[in-house]
Amino acid sequence: MTNLANYKSLYQEVILDHNKKPRNYGTLAHASHHAVGHNPLCGDHISVALNFDRDCIACIKFEGESCAICKASASMMTVAIKGKSRADAEILIQEFLAMATGKLDLNSPNHIGRLAVFAGVCDLPTRVKCAILPWHTLHAAFNSVASTSTEAENDPVRAPIGNA
Amino acid sequence: MNAVQPAVNRPSAPAFDVERIRADFPILQLKIDGKPLVYLDNAASSQMPQPVIDRLVRYQTSEHANINRAVHYLSETATAEYEAARRKLQRFINAPEEREVIFTSGTTDAINLVMHGYGRKFIKAGDEIILTTLEHHSNIVPWQMLAEETGAAIRVVPINDAGELLIGEYEKLFNARTKFVGVMHVSNALGTINPVKQMIAFAHAHGVPVLVDGAQAVPHLQVDVQDLDCDFYAFSGHKLCGPTGIGVLYGKAALLEKMQPFKGGGDMILSVTFEKTTYNTIPHKFEAGTPPIAAAIGLGAAVDYLSAIGMDAIAVHELDLLNYATAQMTRMPGVRIIGTARNKASVISFTVDGVHPHDVGTLLNQDGVAVRTGHHCAQPVMQRFKVPATSRASFAFYNSMAEVDALIAGIRSVQKVFA
Numbered sequence: 001m002t003n004l005a006n007y008k009s010l011y012q013e014v015i016l017d018h019n020k021k022p023r024n025y026g027t028l029a030h031a032s033h034h035a036v037g038h039n040p041l042c043g044d045h046i047s048v049a050l051n052f053d054r055d056c057i058a059c060i061k062f063e064g065e066s067c068a069i070c071k072a073s074a075s076m077m078t079v080a081i082k083g084k085s086r087a088d089a090e091i092l093i094q095e096f097l098a099m100a101t102g103k104l105d106l107n108s109p110n111h112i113g114r115l116a117v118f119a120g121v122c123d124l125p126t127r128v129k130c131a132i133l134p135w136h137t138l139h140a141a142f143n144s145v146a147s148t149s150t151e152a153e154n155d156p157v158r159a160p161i162g163n164a
Numbered sequence: 165m166n167a168v169q170p171a172v173n174r175p176s177a178p179a180f181d182v183e184r185i186r187a188d189f190p191i192l193q194l195k196i197d198g199k200p201l202v203y204l205d206n207a208a209s210s211q212m213p214q215p216v217i218d219r220l221v222r223y224q225t226s227e228h229a230n231i232n233r234a235v236h237y238l239s240e241t242a243t244a245e246y247e248a249a250r251r252k253l254q255r256f257i258n259a260p261e262e263r264e265v266i267f268t269s270g271t272t273d274a275i276n277l278v279m280h281g282y283g284r285k286f287i288k289a290g291d292e293i294i295l296t297t298l299e300h301h302s303n304i305v306p307w308q309m310l311a312e313e314t315g316a317a318i319r320v321v322p323i324n325d326a327g328e329l330l331i332g333e334y335e336k337l338f339n340a341r342t343k344f345v346g347v348m349h350v351s352n353a354l355g356t357i358n359p360v361k362q363m364i365a366f367a368h369a370h371g372v373p374v375l376v377d378g379a380q381a382v383p384h385l386q387v388d389v390q391d392l393d394c395d396f397y398a399f400s401g402h403k404l405c406g407p408t409g410i411g412v413l414y415g416k417a418a419l420l421e422k423m424q425p426f427k428g429g430g431d432m433i434l435s436v437t438f439e440k441t442t443y444n445t446i447p448h449k450f451e452a453g454t455p456p457i458a459a460a461i462g463l464g465a466a467v468d469y470l471s472a473i474g475m476d477a478i479a480v481h482e483l484d485l486l487n488y489a490t491a492q493m494t495r496m497p498g499v500r501i502i503g504t505a506r507n508k509a510s511v512i513s514f515t516v517d518g519v520h521p522h523d524v525g526t527l528l529n530q531d532g533v534a535v536r537t538g539h540h541c542a543q544p545v546m547q548r549f550k551v552p553a554t555s556r557a558s559f560a561f562y563n564s565m566a567e568v569d570a571l572i573a574g575i576r577s578v579q580k581v582f583a
Contacts, residue, residue, distance in 0.1 A: 010526070011523075011526075011527065011581055016581065016582065019582075041538070042521075042522055042537075042538055042539075042552065042553055043539065043546075043552035043553060044520075044552070065552065066520065067520035067521075067522040067523050068519070068520060068523045068582070069522070069523070124526065126522075127522065127526060130522060
């Protein structure tokens, strides 16, 4: 049975706020890493661009056309990822993907923090891809993959990402 | 004395009792999160009434065996019921002969049958196939595959801002190379009812056969293939209160006989040696292997059910629903209806300003309202209207005015969440 309590809470104030006023929205000139993510099922697309300052992510921007879940996820991702090392960011990507697909125990130690507002998406299989597209795109950007897709072979729903 | 009376008091016009009809559909009693289900995704698939469910149970309980094979009682019963279902479908669309009704797995399968059976035999390099902007992917992709294989070209009939085909442009596309026309009867994405009878007459004047994709038409309109004079007519059972996995291709016997088989196997042959196989007569030539027997019999029961209510009565009630919903949504600020053809079936595609269709769909679901969101397998239509996707409410005869109200209230609450 669907956990309605969870998905009712999906459109929380914080998600609606990030959708309305996305943080780090726009383009980044002279980005060292860049990727475009595409969800062919709904035509949504976002691009993620970033720069490193030595080992840390100094700047990150995103833009694109998407639903509220995807846009808020991207916005909150940029906030969470800024200043982190690539290794720490990869850990967060893994944890977010695990959470969105219902495989993360939120009671055990993790780095999810405010991103826990997306936990309910695992009860809406058709919306999981909306939430994870930005993270998939970030991962592609780290690997300098120019374009990625939720339908690609390395679909995070199906395939492990990073060290997993 | 001549005062207008409500329809219910007129003995000549029996009332359309939607509550009595709803009682036939067990699934409509479902609650979603404590709220009554408001099922408005009928263009994707319709629900099944109890008499059809009962028919499936009776078949599996006491009639099932493989058909056209053994001499035993069950095989003969199943064969008789399967062929009886074919005759029911024949009457439902007024096909001249029962052998012109081929059971397929659905509309997509039926169109692919025509592409392989007719297209690959008769369409050559340089020939042209006319399709329309409104087509479902199922009436685009098979023809693109054929065009790629043969070197034929596809020409596309444009639409206007209301979502109506430009018939003048359609007529201009015809030339000596035109060999085939594929057109949908009713648009799944917009609800537009196309003037297929007129289009068929024009194509025939140029000696060109026409396939009509009727998947969205048969549930809403009285379809008469002889009146349309179409060469092929394809539709699905599951949009017609029947089971999934069953559909129909009507084809004119003279054309079906000229066509090559689509799938090879048992039942579609008269004799087989390793030197030569002789194909069976139509319709069996196109029904290789064991068909979905139960589903065909279930579909027969579904058209019995619909015919008892009357397709004309169904069309009148659905038009009431469409007009009521359209009037309400037209008045809502920030709501845009995509597809405003003068002649429409009960489908409303719409967008809500500032809210992605997927968010609309998820939020409506919280109110128990089931709508489709996305591109509706009609991406060229979305591109024409410059939207990535829409939300779509599609009504069936078992929907009520109160359910339209629930949709409207649901859209208002979506707007409130995103205000």
